[in-house]
Amino acid sequence: MTLKNPTLLLLMLLVCGGLKAQDAKLTVSSKTNPDKSVSLTADKSSLGSYTLVLNFRELSNAQSASNPIFNIKHSSDNFLTLTPINKDQGITYSYSYSYVRGQLQPKYSPLFLYALPYGPGKKTRAVESSFLNATYFGATTPDDWKVYKFSTEAADTVTAVRKGIVVEVVDLYSDDTKDFKFTSKVNSIIIEHADGTLATYKGFKKGVFVKEGQTVYPGTALGINSMTNDRYGISLMISYLKSADIVAAKRNTKDAKSLYGFVNPFFCTNANANGQLSNQQYYTAVLPAEVVQKEMTKKELKNLTKK
CATH class of the missing domain: 2.60.40 (Immunoglobulin-like)
Incomplete structure (x- = not known):
């Protein structure tokens, strides 16, 4: 050599x-x-x-x-x-x-049914978030951009929307960001799902409940939502890696393309057992057994029945 x-x-x-x-x-x-x-x-x-x-x-x-x-x-x-x-x-x-x-171009179902990120009976307001790179840095918003901010009246427990493995935890910041429109200093969790999609939750109080490597299920408590702009809530993004053109994506230009695609999820709510959300509407969370058990292994189902 x-x-x-x-x-x-x-x-x-x-x-x-x-x-x-x-x-x-x-x-x-x-x-x-x-x-x-x-x-x-x-x-x-x-x-x-x-x-x-x-x-x-x-x-x-x-x-x-x-x-x-x-x-x-x-x-x-x-x-x-x-x-x-x-x-x-x-x-x-x-x-x-x-x-x-991320796994490049994973095979996923855009019709997969997710739980809301709060426990059964909890009421949340779903607001579509803007693409911050467009708002603050002049970038072009991706055609399929979809991120929701799920807010609550008071601080509340955030729960997983789907089974997956916790692959990243940022748990560094103590203060709520009520006086900021935008900050990168937020506590976050990334969960990788079996089909290669990634759920990114942002906006936790310091002291999240889960660790990297942990398997979570729909309804698993992740942490407490923090306050941003006088509202308690977290943002949720379901994404997947659609391109490996990393060099082009790093270019600091307005026309730089996102490496990721974004999923507009179907959620199970009190009003609709399987539907997409409308912007700025209130929804009440439900958690049917079929949503919790959908991706469980036979061993996990057996252990569940023993409890």
Whole structure:
């Protein structure tokens, strides 16, 4: 193997500009094997699925991958092995890579039925949120943009809308943001669902109830909603990764396209057992057994009946 100036050539292009290398959620390493093949391995410091885009700056004595996009679900994932064309010679290579959270273009049902993010009998007002990048930075709102702010009269417990695994928790900020129209300093939870969609909840009081790696179900308590602009509530976004054009998405232009697509969910409410929400309307949460148990395994259902 010949690797030219690895410090310069093994560049890591991060989705969030300015993120320091020690904060990287995914790193790629390479190893030359006894048969002169090269194994590339991804290590994750964060839970959940990531999409990795590999770019070979130089590659000789081996064929490059026909599709240099890889789904990384587990840490220490050997996602690619390069085999030498001439088995008597080593492989010369250098590469850069970028990554983003989510499984690329997952197969999901836009008709999936979600619970409201509060317990049965709780009343909430659903307000469609604007695209903040358009409001404050002049960007173009995605055609399918859909995020709801679910507010309550007083501070209340926020619950999961669907079964999934908690893959990220931000629980750093103590104060409500009642005097701000916009702030990035909010506590949040990201839950990855079995079909690859992601539920992002933002707006918790410090001291959320769940931990990364925990499996939650419809109705599982996540935390207490915080106050923003004199209203208690959380925002909820159901999204999926639709593009891996990470470099283009990082460009600071008004025409930059979102990597994510957005789902307009169907919710189970007291007024409609299966329907989409209307802006600025009040809804009362219900939680039928079929919604709670919809994605449970046989073992989970068996344990449920024992309680």
